[in-house]
Amino acid sequence: MVDMVIVPATRGQLGVLPGHVATIAELKPGIMSVHDGNGVTKYFVSSGFAFVHANSFADLIAVEAVPLDRIDACLVWKGLPEFTQKLKSASTDLEKAEVQIGVDVHSALNSP
């Protein structure tokens, strides 16, 4: 039983507390945090879905989920300007989409 869970939904951060209305949310790459009485555990989620059921159970299915302490902060810091550069030089739609994903992921990782 935890106090709150914050998930990165496509429209923004979604905070889920016990008693939340039943919801299906699609996720975009970002940080998910679990707030317990003692502290906060943060995970980076690549994408997926979050289901909140009426009985105050929440399921989170992600393609990849990594605890934040496993991620190297320097690489993230370097990656963001790199990808922003690439975005300017990307030509085809596919390339643009790939680079945009990289930018999103890195900026999401950079935020906390």
Place this chain on the structure above:
Amino acid sequence: MAMAALRREGRRFAPSSPPPLLDASALLIEHHVPFGARSISTQVVRNRMKSVKNIQKITKAMKMVAASKLRAIQIRAENSRGLWQPFIALLGDTPSIDVKKNVIVTVSSDKGLCGGINSTSVRLSKGLHKLNSGPDKEPKYVVVGEKAKVQLIRDSRKHIHLTISELTKIPLNYTQVSVLADDIIKNVEFDALKIVFNKFHSVVSFIPTVSTVLSPEVVEREVESGSGKLGELDSYEIEGGSTRGETLQNLAEFQFSCVMFNAVLENACSEMGARMSAMDSSSRNAGEVLDRLTLTYNRTRQAAITTELTEIISGASALEG
């Protein structure tokens, strides 16, 4: 005179068949012993013993290899079970749903020597096919793995839509399976996907299982009808701007890739487990055949020695006599 008698006696032994042998070694009688050979040859038995011993060693090695691969993949399979459980919590499980376009995805292995698991999968698929056949609905097959392809192509060739093989050449990962799932969704029209695989319960027990994934249209239909788990889907708010239809579309695709991933992993586990037990019984059987052959070999050898002795002694006594 005596020499002639000896020679006659010797000849009496030559063309006659070797002393009656038991069971598996009875095949040896067919082998041609050259006419006029004085001693009973143990060469045939010795060759067979060598080959059986090699078989025993090889099957024992295959069992060890399968055991080590099983250990590695079992952890992954058990962890992947959590992937599809939320979907069942949300959408429920409706294996007996009646739809027009069924697609049966049969997961099997590429290599053989793994006991009967592929045959059970194929039998289950064929049963499902018959169950779901009707006047205007013919289930189609998507076959993953060589072994099921060979069996299904014999009598259901026209129903097979797509076959995939060599899935396990590189170690399984989610990306590969999701690409595969994407391929299937793009190329096959379906209302319901039924994935047939062998679920791994323990090293000796593999249960053929069917997982059902419904297409978004069918889910929509069930939600409207308001029955069962899916009827409650209405009460869920959709976060974000997309409509329920779009969300259901993404959900169905994601669910299919998760279920496929789990199915392929579990089937690989079952394959390793079945191969372990098949190779184990094979090496035990080889050991038994080797024991019987050793007995035959010793008996033949002793008969040859006895024959030699008899000849010498009778020769000696004839000379004295």
